[in-house]
Amino acid sequence: MSAEYQVSGNIAVITMNNPPVNGLGHSTRSAIVESMQLALNDDAVKAIVITGAGKAFSGGADIKEFNSPKAFAEPSLHTVINVLENASKPVIAAIHSVCMGGGLELALGCHYRVATAGAQIALPEVKLGILPGAGGTQRLPRVLGLEMALNMIVSGTPVASEKLAGTALFNELIDGDLMQGAIAFANKIADARPLPRVRDIKIDYPNHEAFLQFSRNTVRAMSGPFPAPLKCVEAVAAAVTKKFDDGLKIERDLFLELVQSTESKALRHAFFGERAASKLPDVPEDTPTRPIKAVAVIGGGTMGGGIAMNFANAGIPVQILEMKQEALDKGLAIIRKNYENTFKKGKLTQEKFDQRVGLITGTLSYEAIADADIVIEAVFEEMGVKEQVFKKLDEVMKPGAILASNTSTLDVDVIAGFTKRPEDVVGTHFFSPANVMKLLEIVRGKKTAKDVLATVLALSKKIKKTGVVSGVCDGFIGNRMIEQYSRQAGFLLEEGCTPEQVDKAVEKLGFAMGPFRMGDLAGNDIGWYIRKRRYIDKPHVTYSKTADLLCELGRFGQKTGAGWYDYKPGDRKPYPSQLVNDMIIQHSADLGIDRRKISDQEITERLIYALVNEGAHILEEGIATRASDIDMVYLTGYGFPLHRGGPMFYADTVGLTNVILAMNKYAKGRHGDAWKPAPFMVKLAAEGKGFN
Numbered sequence: 001m002s003a004e005y006q007v008s009g010n011i012a013v014i015t016m017n018n019p020p021v022n023g024l025g026h027s028t029r030s031a032i033v034e035s036m037q038l039a040l041n042d043d044a045v046k047a048i049v050i051t052g053a054g055k056a057f058s059g060g061a062d063i064k065e066f067n068s069p070k071a072f073a074e075p076s077l078h079t080v081i082n083v084l085e086n087a088s089k090p091v092i093a094a095i096h097s098v099c100m101g102g103g104l105e106l107a108l109g110c111h112y113r114v115a116t117a118g119a120q121i122a123l124p125e126v127k128l129g130i131l132p133g134a135g136g137t138q139r140l141p142r143v144l145g146l147e148m149a150l151n152m153i154v155s156g157t158p159v160a161s162e163k164l165a166g167t168a169l170f171n172e173l174i175d176g177d178l179m180q181g182a183i184a185f186a187n188k189i190a191d192a193r194p195l196p197r198v199r200d201i202k203i204d205y206p207n208h209e210a211f212l213q214f215s216r217n218t219v220r221a222m223s224g225p226f227p228a229p230l231k232c233v234e235a236v237a238a239a240v241t242k243k244f245d246d247g248l249k250i251e252r253d254l255f256l257e258l259v260q261s262t263e264s265k266a267l268r269h270a271f272f273g274e275r276a277a278s279k280l281p282d283v284p285e286d287t288p289t290r291p292i293k294a295v296a297v298i299g300g301g302t303m304g305g306g307i308a309m310n311f312a313n314a315g316i317p318v319q320i321l322e323m324k325q326e327a328l329d330k331g332l333a334i335i336r337k338n339y340e341n342t343f344k345k346g347k348l349t350q351e352k353f354d355q356r357v358g359l360i361t362g363t364l365s366y367e368a369i370a371d372a373d374i375v376i377e378a379v380f381e382e383m384g385v386k387e388q389v390f391k392k393l394d395e396v397m398k399p400g401a402i403l404a405s406n407t408s409t410l411d412v413d414v415i416a417g418f419t420k421r422p423e424d425v426v427g428t429h430f431f432s433p434a435n436v437m438k439l440l441e442i443v444r445g446k447k448t449a450k451d452v453l454a455t456v457l458a459l460s461k462k463i464k465k466t467g468v469v470s471g472v473c474d475g476f477i478g479n480r481m482i483e484q485y486s487r488q489a490g491f492l493l494e495e496g497c498t499p500e501q502v503d504k505a506v507e508k509l510g511f512a513m514g515p516f517r518m519g520d521l522a523g524n525d526i527g528w529y530i531r532k533r534r535y536i537d538k539p540h541v542t543y544s545k546t547a548d549l550l551c552e553l554g555r556f557g558q559k560t561g562a563g564w565y566d567y568k569p570g571d572r573k574p575y576p577s578q579l580v581n582d583m584i585i586q587h588s589a590d591l592g593i594d595r596r597k598i599s600d601q602e603i604t605e606r607l608i609y610a611l612v613n614e615g616a617h618i619l620e621e622g623i624a625t626r627a628s629d630i631d632m633v634y635l636t637g638y639g640f641p642l643h644r645g646g647p648m649f650y651a652d653t654v655g656l657t658n659v660i661l662a663m664n665k666y667a668k669g670r671h672g673d674a675w676k677p678a679p680f681m682v683k684l685a686a687e688g689k690g691f692n
């Protein structure tokens with residue numbers, strides 16, 4: 001039973017009970033209808049209160065059901081709402097904590113609504129690529145007015161219940177105990193007739209057509225590749241221009257169309273992917289975590305400073321350790337400047353500014369950080385330097401402190417081996433700029449303790465990052481895959497592309513930036529440094545030499561005013577470079593390659609399928625726990641287009657057999673050895689399955 005039924009005096013109370021957020025899945029919907037029958041058939045019952053158990057009134061339709069027939073099985077949410085709205089006895093929604101999506105639609109089908117202050121009220125469907133499909137687009141404008149309702153529906157942003165007091169959404173805001181208040185309200189209105197229905201309210205908005213047209217234009221310009229926001233406007237427009245039932249039908253048709261769209265499936269995948277990433281099969285959810293009340297960061301450079309800001313933003317004091325006073329002063333000054341910029345933009349109050357700046361202090365002494373609960377090393381990416389730091393940390397840090405490394409490529413097990421407490425060592429790979437990028441790759445060493453992983457996963461939530469656990473391997477999940485992508489980008493230049501052509505093809509697919517613009521932004525010297533190491537460590541791996549030739553010209557990117565593109569002073573816009581293009585053409589000639597015209601399809605397939613194949617190896621080796629973890633790494637750290645759901649989800653939408661067919665085709669070209677499909681992917685394709 002996903003709802004409980006009780007009678008208290010003359011009032012029946014139906015309590016939805018489907019943890020964690022009382023999602024309106026099939027069993028909950030059925031239980032509400034059954035409870036309603038009991039209440040309507042009981043002559044002693046004068047009014048019915050409906051509420052939610054635990055931490056929500058209701059988080060809406062059960063999104064997990066969306067891919068199954070259960071989502072639309074009777075009683076549908078429409079049916080449930082009809083039962084409530086047409087009941088012969090008054091039905092009162094008693095709202096608290098979270099009232100979202102289908103939960104709010106259900107409440108709007110009740111005759112009355114009471115709520116506690118602080119409840120989050122939203123129709124957030126648009127964030128899942130759909131629109132409210134159970135009357136929300138028709139009823140919310142009737143209680144909040146056209147403008148406010150449209151804003152809420154198009155943005156999906158929650159509004160606190162007290163901010164909506166005084167509107168027709170709430171009949172009363174309850175101070176104190178919600179159920180006592182709701183039952184008192186129910187007794188007060190038990191005999192009042194006729195029963196008010198939201199559907200009967202008339203929307204009065206002078207010149208609504210002009211407003212709707214303005215909204216369409218604005219929303220179209222802002223919604224990028226996502227169809228849902230504009231459809232939200234269409235559905236709300238129907239609330240004003242059509243009869244209630246006709247509007248409901250329009251909403252329903254648009255909902256059914258959107259729920260099947262790849263964009264919505266991708267957003268739902270990201271919603272669950274984000275939450276799944278915080279779970280590890282062998283680390284139980286009740287694993288105790290270590291308290292984190294103080295943090296230390298080794299290194300006050302750009303990375304160390306950015307990392308420190310995350311903790312200050314979350315209210316946790318951070319010490320930054322540097323070797324020299326000058327470097328420390330410089331690092332602290334940059335952090336202060338960053339906060340000042342945010343303050344000047346009006347995104348930080350004076351109080352928050354003072355608090356955050358005050359939480360970050362500096363030191364030159366290892367002894368001063370000994371009591372930190374976690375220390376994150378962000379020093380130069382060289383094993384010798386890491387060795388010195390970790391030996392020192394092992395010496396000074398208190399027992400139980402977590403020793404974390406921000407390494408992006410080095411072996412965390414080797415680093416752990418520099419200490420006598422490898423179980424306390426973990427990788428925390430932040431992405432630059434560390435105070436902005438959402439991704440945190442958490443690298444699990446062979447000996448990393450489970451409570452250390454549980455602690456860092458919980459901490460990543462606290463600092464508003466998407467924490468994804470990776471096993472130890474060269475480059476971990478993200479950089480190991482991007483290496484294959486970058487190799488293909490280089491080969492494409494040798495075979496006939498210009499940097500601009502490659503970037504444009506990828507950007508057309510929805511990437512924030514193509515590989516060459518990205519290189520110019522991040523600094524081409526970083527890749528050069530890594531490749532030089534690889535030429536020694538892994539001589540069998542082939543790379544195009546174009547990137548080395550570029551670096552030999554000192555063209556490291558925006559920071560040197562020239563990279564794959566030319567730049568004008570004070571202007572970050574990339575201009576195609578004749579010099580670079582000539583250099584690429586000359587290089588092809590030196591290699592004896594006949595340059596050919598390469599289609600956008602080939603460019604994007606080669607770049608994305610290179611990611612996918614490496615991702616399949618990563619899954620096969622158990623480096624990533626699940627395909628959605630890889631997708632989360634790419635969505636939150638590498639600018640993979642959200643509406644495509646991440647590389648593994650994208651491969652699933654193309655179909656793994658099609659991916660393998662394309663790879664076989666490219667295997668016949670230059671560097672064909674890069675195109676051997678991972679056995680795991682071949683197996684899944686043969687079974688007709690996908691990664692997710």
Ligand code: 3H9
Nearest residue numbers: 020021023059060061062063064101102124132133134275
């Ligand atoms: C809809 O209503 C369509 C209708 O218009 C039309 C229908 C015909 N379903 O976020 P958290 C799970 S569409 C299933 O970490 P928080 C979530 O997966 C729906 N499961 O907690 C997680 O599970 P697990 C419109 C759901 O306290 C657990 O709850 N509604 C749902 O930070 C905790 O989640 C939305 O879009 C759901 N609807 O935040 C609301 N919601 O523990 C989406 C949550 O196994 N949800 N779960 O990983 C949210 O925004 C937040 O989850 C919420 C709680 C604010 C509710």
